[in-house]
Amino acid sequence: MGDMRYEAAGTLEAAVALLAGAKGTVRILAGGTDLLIQMRSGRVDPELLVDVKGIPEMTSIVVENGAYRFGAAVSSMVLMEHEGFAKAWPGVTEAAGLIGSTQIKGRATVGGNLCNASPAADSVPAMIAAGAIASIVGPEGRREARVEDIATGPGKTSLAKGEIVASFLLPKRPPRSGDAYLRFIPRTEMDIAVVGAGINLTLDAAGVCSHARVSIGAVAERALLVQEAAAALIGSKVDEDALKRMAAAVSAACRPIDDKRGTKEYRIKVAGVMARRAAQIALDRARGTN
Amino acid sequence: MGKVHVTTTLNGNAVEFLCETRQTLLQILRDELHLTGTKEGCATGDCGACSVTVDGRLMCSCLILGAEVQGKSIQTIEGMAEGEKLHPLQRKFLEHAALQCGICTPGVLVAAKSLLERNPDPTETEVRYWLAGNLCRCTGYNKIIEAVLDAAAEMRGS
Numbered sequence: 039m040g041d042m043r044y045e046a047a048g049t050l051e052a053a054v055a056l057l058a059g060a061k062g063t064v065r066i067l068a069g070g071t072d073l074l075i076q077m078r079s080g081r082v083d084p085e086l087l088v089d090v091k092g093i094p095e096m097t098s099i100v101v102e103n104g105a106y107r108f109g110a111a112v113s114s115m116v117l118m119e120h121e122g123f124a125k126a127w128p129g130v131t132e133a134a135g136l137i138g139s140t141q142i143k144g145r146a147t148v149g150g151n152l153c154n155a156s157p158a159a160d161s162v163p164a165m166i167a168a169g170a171i172a173s174i175v176g177p178e179g180r181r182e183a184r185v186e187d188i189a190t191g192p193g194k195t196s197l198a199k200g201e202i203v204a205s206f207l208l209p210k211r212p213p214r215s216g217d218a219y220l221r222f223i224p225r226t227e228m229d230i231a232v233v234g235a236g237i238n239l240t241l242d243a244a245g246v247c248s249h250a251r252v253s254i255g256a257v258a259e260r261a262l263l264v265q266e267a268a269a270a271l272i273g274s275k276v277d278e279d280a281l282k283r284m285a286a287a288v289s290a291a292c293r294p295i296d297d298k299r300g301t302k303e304y305r306i307k308v309a310g311v312m313a314r315r316a317a318q319i320a321l322d323r324a325r326g327t328n
Numbered sequence: 329m330g331k332v333h334v335t336t337t338l339n340g341n342a343v344e345f346l347c348e349t350r351q352t353l354l355q356i357l358r359d360e361l362h363l364t365g366t367k368e369g370c371a372t373g374d375c376g377a378c379s380v381t382v383d384g385r386l387m388c389s390c391l392i393l394g395a396e397v398q399g400k401s402i403q404t405i406e407g408m409a410e411g412e413k414l415h416p417l418q419r420k421f422l423e424h425a426a427l428q429c430g431i432c433t434p435g436v437l438v439a440a441k442s443l444l445e446r447n448p449d450p451t452e453t454e455v456r457y458w459l460a461g462n463l464c465r466c467t468g469y470n471k472i473i474e475a476v477l478d479a480a481a482e483m484r485g486s
Contacts, residue, residue, distance in 0.1 A: 046398070142373055
């Protein structure tokens with residue numbers, strides 16, 4: 039282990055300059071719930087840590103023209119305690135609430151969950167389903183990217199050197215909208231998803247689904263947006279037949295690995311089941327019956 | 329490499345220390361400040377034995393760097409009793425025999441206090457979920473849950 043420099047950045051510009059200027063391995067420190075463990079086990083030996091929790095955009099939750107923007111370094115607990123956000127996005131809130139214990143949620147962040155790039159990250163399918171857009175700041179300035187385009191595989195992202203995911207913008211909610219996230223784990227709490235499914239949908243005045251996004255986690259090298267599954271819901275009343283076709287599209291999109299948490303065959307089947315159950319919850323929420 | 333100079337508030341008192349950038353808050357508390365009430369169990373954020381609050385928020389001190397707590401307010405188990413007067417949670421843990429080996433106890437108490445500050449009247453389910461990150465290999469948890477619920481009732485004056 040070499041010497042490691044710790045810098046607490048007060049602005050995005052300062053953080054980007056530190057990251058872009060470093061020669062060796064650098065890491066952004068937000069909640070540290072993945073990073074400190076990787077450092078202790080020797081998987082990563084950074085020359086520089088840049089603590090981003092002093093950057094206002096990264097730690098605040100604001101409403102912009104009726105849409106929520108929250109900082110990538112907002113902790114799960116802070117997000118869950120925000121009543122307006124939890125009401126607008128119950129599925130995203132549920133997903134953030136499934137990340138570890140109370141202690142872990144006090145530190146862990148949605149930005150960290152995304153950029154750590156675990157295929158089983160709980161908040162990521164919910165954010166993809168929500169249509170969240172990441173605002174990324176780097177040496178070339180600011181750019182936007184959809185959340186589904188950030189992680190590219192286990193531990194890997196599309197971010198360039200010096201880039202930081204600063205905040206997330208979730209679109210304004212039309213009336214009759216609902217979202218939900220469900221994961222399968224073999225116990226009741228504190229586990230890593232075997233399968234995760236996030237659904238976000240909007241109904242028109244006649245109860246027909248006018249917009250839907252379906253995302254699944256832990257069944258591929260990264261969380262997937264499944265457009266065929268959303269297409270099965272759009273134009274339907276989210277009835278039995280539409281849910282069946284949606285579940286089939288989800289299972290068809292899975293390309294999981296076999297591991298100690300589940301076999302390929304099991305994950306493919308359960309992904310359809312979880313997506314279907316999550317869709318039912320999202321539907322009840324959109325109808326205002328939940 | 330120079331050490332980082334940190335000033336912080338610990339159990340209400342101003343404290344300053346020098347730390348290596350890799351040192352965790354847990355290492356600072358135990359090895360530098362000699363406050364050994366906070367325990368190291370797993371050192372990976374799974375067991376909750378090292379629970380403290382930072383600016384009122386429950387966290388694992390093994391997953392926080394010492395350098396990160398500049399200007400923060402930290403509460404540990406040492407700040408729970410007022411002199412000889414035990415906190416109701418501590419008293420109820422003794423009454424209910426909610427501890428055996430005691431390694432998890434400081435973390436459980438800090439976590440339970442944090443729960444009751446937010447929710448003075450939790451259900452048994454809420455207590456169990458809040459404390460899900462505090463592992464105990466001795467008690468089987470029931471006595472811990474009973475003690476927390478009893479302390480909550482006493483603190484509400486019912």
